[in-house]
Amino acid sequence: MNVxxxxxxxxxxxxxxxxxxxLADVSFSIYPGEVLAIIGPNGAGKTTMLNVINGVxxxxxxxxxxxxxxxxxxxxxxxxxxGIARTFQNVALFKGMNTVDNIMTGRNLKMNxxxxxxxxxxGPAQREEAVHREAVEKVIDFLEIEAVRKTVVGRLxxxxxxxxxxxxxLAAEPxxxxxxxxxxxxxxxxxxxxxxFVLDVNEEFGTTIVLIEHDMSVxxxxxxxxxxLDYGRxxxxxxxxxxxxxxxVIDAYLGVAH
Amino acid sequence: xxxxxAWFLEVLIAGLLSGVMxxxxxxxxxxxxxxxxxxxxxxxxxxxxxxxxxxxxxxxGINFWFAAAITLFIMVVLAVIIERVMLRPLVAQPVIILxxxxxxxxYFLEGLAQGVWDTQVHxxxxxxxxxxxxxVMDATNILISLFDVWAAVICGALVVMLAYFFQxxxxxxxxxxxxxxxxxxxxxxxxxxxIWAIVWAAAGLVALVAGALWGQRLGxxxxxxxxxxxxxxxxxxxxxxxxxxxxIGGLIIGAAEKLAEVYLGPIIGGGIEAWFAYLIAMLFLMVxxxxxxxxxxxxxx
Numbered sequence: 001m002n003v004x005x006x007x008x009x010x011x012x013x014x015x016x017x018x019x020x021x022x023l024a025d026v027s028f029s030i031y032p033g034e035v036l037a038i039i040g041p042n043g044a045g046k047t048t049m050l051n052v053i054n055g056v057x058x059x060x061x062x063x064x065x066x067x068x069x070x071x072x073x074x075x076x077x078x079x080x081x082x083g084i085a086r087t088f089q090n091v092a093l094f095k096g097m098n099t100v101d102n103i104m105t106g107r108n109l110k111m112n113x114x115x116x117x118x119x120x121x122x123g124p125a126q127r128e129e130a131v132h133r134e135a136v137e138k139v140i141d142f143l144e145i146e147a148v149r150k151t152v153v154g155r156l157x158x159x160x161x162x163x164x165x166x167x168x169x170l171a172a173e174p175x176x177x178x179x180x181x182x183x184x185x186x187x188x189x190x191x192x193x194x195x196x197f198v199l200d201v202n203e204e205f206g207t208t209i210v211l212i213e214h215d216m217s218v219x220x221x222x223x224x225x226x227x228x229l230d231y232g233r234x235x236x237x238x239x240x241x242x243x244x245x246x247x248x249v250i251d252a253y254l255g256v257a258h
Numbered sequence: 259x260x261x262x263x264a265w266f267l268e269v270l271i272a273g274l275l276s277g278v279m280x281x282x283x284x285x286x287x288x289x290x291x292x293x294x295x296x297x298x299x300x301x302x303x304x305x306x307x308x309x310x311x312x313x314x315x316x317x318x319g320i321n322f323w324f325a326a327a328i329t330l331f332i333m334v335v336l337a338v339i340i341e342r343v344m345l346r347p348l349v350a351q352p353v354i355i356l357x358x359x360x361x362x363x364x365y366f367l368e369g370l371a372q373g374v375w376d377t378q379v380h381x382x383x384x385x386x387x388x389x390x391x392x393x394v395m396d397a398t399n400i401l402i403s404l405f406d407v408w409a410a411v412i413c414g415a416l417v418v419m420l421a422y423f424f425q426x427x428x429x430x431x432x433x434x435x436x437x438x439x440x441x442x443x444x445x446x447x448x449x450x451x452x453i454w455a456i457v458w459a460a461a462g463l464v465a466l467v468a469g470a471l472w473g474q475r476l477g478x479x480x481x482x483x484x485x486x487x488x489x490x491x492x493x494x495x496x497x498x499x500x501x502x503x504x505x506i507g508g509l510i511i512g513a514a515e516k517l518a519e520v521y522l523g524p525i526i527g528g529g530i531e532a533w534f535a536y537l538i539a540m541l542f543l544m545v546x547x548x549x550x551x552x553x554x555x556x557x558x559x
């Protein structure tokens with residue numbers, strides 16, 4: 001897997017909020033086509049790391065290279081243009097809109113008829129809408145959510161909301177998919193479904209996946225590599241087996257006797 | 259036609275026509291509410307600002323269309339400045355913070371408008387005469403003001419245009435997405451800042467047209483900013499986030515207050531027109547707080 005060049009390199013990333021060092025000198029690379037898990041105890045800086053990759057936060061020190069190019073300071077909608085899509089820890093769907101419309105927003109960047117045609121909703125704009133609608137239906141089939149196509153997502157149970165949110169991210173056909181605790185708050189069956197979808201996305205579309213997860217059995221099952229953060233520092237990196245046997249990781253999770 | 263019926267129709271039509279103008283003002287609120295979940299307290303001040311600027315340009319002897327174009331340009335620039343200076347730093351803040359910011363903006367714009375120009379009453383002539391529609395008058399004996407008809411046509415056209423622009427396809431969806439969740443909207447590549455600037459510019463256009471039409475009626479002066487208050491009952495009736503609601507709500511409020519004035523006025527005393535709309539709104543709030551067409555409020559417990 002690691003023979004190719006990294007798609008995204010994080011070099012010596014540091015980020016502080018006031019006196020709190022959320023990230024301190026963290027470096028790792030993300031390789032195309034892999035499933036990379038970021039794990040660590042609560043407050044380790046996992047979501048912060050995801051937000052740095054996504055452009056929500058800008059590191060106070062360090063460099064980000066995307067496809068070998070140094071990346072400038074970016075806003076989230078610019079990283080989206082570059083092919084990075086994400087889901088959120090607490091589900092950030094457009095609650096008043098139905099499933100289809102939510103996933104359609106994911107196609108936003110793929111649409112390119114100009115604003116005037118859009119405004120008139122005429123000719124090319126209408127055809128374009130139909131084309132993208134088709135892509136959305138494929139995502140809906142893929143995630144097996146046909147039954148709730150027209151349901152306002154605010155009414156859906158949490159597990160399904162997470163699935164719709166994954167659908168919205170997938171609709172953008174991203175190169176890198178960031179998943180912030182995709183299985184949190186799910187029952188066993190829902191977790192198994194979600195695992196299957198994540199692996200299918202990775203295999204069928206070759207999408208690079210970076211995920212944060214607390215459920216260790218899930219992490220060990222589906223990831224190719226694992227990065228472990230603790231108090232904003234990287235304490236370990238490797239295959240699930242390597243990380244599992246690392247004494248620093250065991251100490252971080254279980255505490256050290258003083 | 260019996261005289262009674264003709265009189266009823268005359269009142270109803272006058273009400274509906276003025277209702278179209280309420281719809282337009284309400285639409286200015288709806289656009290911003292849809293895109294940011296914020297009730298824009300400064301909409302009235304924007305109406306004053308646009309009308310006063312337009313009136314003063316005309317007084318300088320500038321050609322009508324050119325004056326309209328410069329005023330519109332100023333409103334667009336104003337929208338961009340508001341986005342830059344006020345909205346951008348407040349991204350992801352609670353809605354109440356943004357609302358407070360629009361209150362500040364309201365007083366700032368009122369002061370700016372009257373500081374740059376002045377506080378006198380200015381006449382504004384759009385070249386539309388306020389005379390009865392003669393052929394209708396002759397045929398049916400119903401008196402309809404031609405100015406009202408023209409105003410309604412202009413407002414109606416603008417309302418339809420904006421409704422279309424903001425409801426269909428990608429832009430409509432982007433708008434609703436931005437309103438629902440800023441962070442998530444940015445994550446799917448919707449440029450929040452651009453959407454906000456577009457929406458505020460559209461609200462500026464609405465303010466200009468509303469200000470010009472009401473300006474000819476009432477004279478351009480401070481009190482013109484109070485027409486925004488008439489939009490409140492319209493919004494409550496129609497729903498704060500519904501364009502269709504703003505249109506229907508405006509018509510209902512316009513017709514209801516004129517009919518109440520004429521038919522209830524003699525019984526319970528005149529001046530009903532000033533408060534009847536608010537009474538309807540209040541009663542309506544108890545029955546259907548989300549308005550006729552508003553998105554249903556979903557709360558998971």
